[in-house]
Amino acid sequence: MALTSISFPEFFVAYILIFVLAQSGLFPSMARVDPETSWGEMAYRTFLPALTLTLVVTAHMMRMTRAAIINLLASPYIEMAQLKGMKPMRVILHHALPNAFAPIVTVVALNLAYLITGVVVVEVVFVYPGLGQLMVDSVSKRDIPVVQAVALLFAAAYVLLNLMADVLSTLSNPRLIHRT
Amino acid sequence: MNVLINLLWVAVAVVAAVAAGRLFLSVARILSRGRAEKLLRTAPVSAGFGMLVILIYVFVAVFAPLIAPFAEREIVGAQFLPWDATHLLGTDNLGRDMFSRLVYGARNTVGIAFATTALAFVLGAIPGLLAATVGSWLDQVLSRIVDVLMSIPSLIFSLLLLAIFGTSIVTLVLVIAVIDSTRVFRLARSVAMNIVVMDYIEAAKLRGEGLWRLIMREILPNAMAPLVAEFGLRFCFVFLTIAALSFLGVGIQPPTADWGSMVRDNAALITFGNVTPLLPAGAIALLTVAVNFVVDWMLDRASGLKE
Numbered sequence: 001m002a003l004t005s006i007s008f009p010e011f012f013v014a015y016i017l018i019f020v021l022a023q024s025g026l027f028p029s030m031a032r033v034d035p036e037t038s039w040g041e042m043a044y045r046t047f048l049p050a051l052t053l054t055l056v057v058t059a060h061m062m063r064m065t066r067a068a069i070i071n072l073l074a075s076p077y078i079e080m081a082q083l084k085g086m087k088p089m090r091v092i093l094h095h096a097l098p099n100a101f102a103p104i105v106t107v108v109a110l111n112l113a114y115l116i117t118g119v120v121v122v123e124v125v126f127v128y129p130g131l132g133q134l135m136v137d138s139v140s141k142r143d144i145p146v147v148q149a150v151a152l153l154f155a156a157a158y159v160l161l162n163l164m165a166d167v168l169s170t171l172s173n174p175r176l177i178h179r180t
Numbered sequence: 181m182n183v184l185i186n187l188l189w190v191a192v193a194v195v196a197a198v199a200a201g202r203l204f205l206s207v208a209r210i211l212s213r214g215r216a217e218k219l220l221r222t223a224p225v226s227a228g229f230g231m232l233v234i235l236i237y238v239f240v241a242v243f244a245p246l247i248a249p250f251a252e253r254e255i256v257g258a259q260f261l262p263w264d265a266t267h268l269l270g271t272d273n274l275g276r277d278m279f280s281r282l283v284y285g286a287r288n289t290v291g292i293a294f295a296t297t298a299l300a301f302v303l304g305a306i307p308g309l310l311a312a313t314v315g316s317w318l319d320q321v322l323s324r325i326v327d328v329l330m331s332i333p334s335l336i337f338s339l340l341l342l343a344i345f346g347t348s349i350v351t352l353v354l355v356i357a358v359i360d361s362t363r364v365f366r367l368a369r370s371v372a373m374n375i376v377v378m379d380y381i382e383a384a385k386l387r388g389e390g391l392w393r394l395i396m397r398e399i400l401p402n403a404m405a406p407l408v409a410e411f412g413l414r415f416c417f418v419f420l421t422i423a424a425l426s427f428l429g430v431g432i433q434p435p436t437a438d439w440g441s442m443v444r445d446n447a448a449l450i451t452f453g454n455v456t457p458l459l460p461a462g463a464i465a466l467l468t469v470a471v472n473f474v475v476d477w478m479l480d481r482a483s484g485l486k487e
Contacts, residue, residue: 009420009468011427011443012461018450019458020186117335121424125447135336136428139343147343155332162331 010118014052014125049126056118057111068103072096102172109165113158201229230473237467241287248280253435270456273445281437289439293419299357304364309395312372326362334359347430360418367410371403412475416468423464439464
């Protein structure tokens with residue numbers, strides 16, 4: 001299931017959401033916001049784009065977390081815990097999770113970094129006046145300075161988030177802190 | 181109520197997919213013999229479905245002119261005609277036949293994605309293996325270059341490069357190949373790192389084998405399994421990137437039929453409750469899912485992660 005949703009392009013997810021949710025009149029399919037728009041109204045209008053990004057990222061997270069935990073579950077101490085007759089839920093929560101925490105934190109930070117690129121497509125679908133839209137417009141007009149500036153902003157955020165992922169994974173793993 | 185009907189359709193599609201996968205697997209098992217038969221016996225239903233879908237796509241791409249009822253760029257009727265007997269899926273925003281364009285899109289989009297992936301592998305795998313084998317400063321220089329290229333998100337970087345070099349198919353292929361080759365480089369290098377320290381490499385070196393022969397004859401065959409799996413995954417990512425770029429209007433340029441730009445051109449129809457614009461996007465999703473299924477099976481076989 002996660003495998004299926006990870007391979008969907010973002011705009012496919014977005015348009016399916018528009019088709020199902022915006023069709024029935026629940027949510028607006030355009031996320032046009034102005035500075036004057038109130039907070040509640042803003043949240044309401046940006047609900048569909050946010051949901052799209054959430055779905056895409058959830059798929060990524062599930063896949064990466066699964067990969068992180070599947071190796072752990074094969075290790076001897078998990079087998080020991082199972083042989084002791086513990087309930088499966090307790091084995092996962094008390095024995096596997098603390099050790100899987102480091103990879104999961106990294107996954108979350110990496111996914112934030114992934115969002116940086118995902119947001120470009122979603123902004124175009126929902127006509128949200130953001131940086132991604134600005135970048136795409138400038139690329140088709142070949143306005144190089146604007147493209148450079150926006151790319152620099154995105155890249156800086158991306159590098160910082162990746163750095164955060166590295167630092168967090170080091171902090172949550174004592175073996176890496178005490179490495180000489 | 182509407183949602184329930186949609187869910188029912190999803191369930192029907194899943195059942196049909198499982199049945200098709202099983203049917204294809206049993207037919208393939210009967211037709212193949214020897215090693216191929218043994219290999220197919222281990223394949224799960226999902227892999228069978230994946231292979232079936234990929235075969236259908238390849239068939240459609242190769243025989244596109246025979247299957248499509250109209251030409252790729254021919255304007256055959258009014259704009260946004262509904263589905264009927266002559267225009268199976270109606271017409272698009274300029275009055276071109278939607279079904280024909282979908283068929284030609286298989287050729288264009290998949291062909292370009294495949295060429296890009298192949299180029300990315302040549303650009304990434306050879307330096308990767310070289311860096312692992314030679315080591316020392318060459319490894320450092322290549323790895324740091326790749327680190328720099330990888331520190332910019334790929335979609336943003338390709339947008340930037342396309343803005344600089346202009347949007348044509350050649351630049352599109354080159355830009356995406358260069359960006360994706362960095363990922364291939366990383367994988368090829370890390371796989372080769374584990375192989376280089378083996379005893380038989382040492383023996384081969386002592387035998388006096390040259391660098392090129394060492395890479396081609398000793399390391400590459402042993403690094404093949406993960407690289408082939410990576411080829412499938414890379415293809416998916418390249419395919420999605422090209423589709424996303426075309427969707428944004430900076431990828432494959434009209435009037436060439438392409439699934440990404442087809443979604444963009446016909447997006448207006450969605451607000452009227454018409455599913456036609458979703459079809460090209462669905463075609464993209466279906467192919468990536470199929471490739472992923474096959475790759476997953478191959479990875480499982482190679483690593484033996486699950487018992």
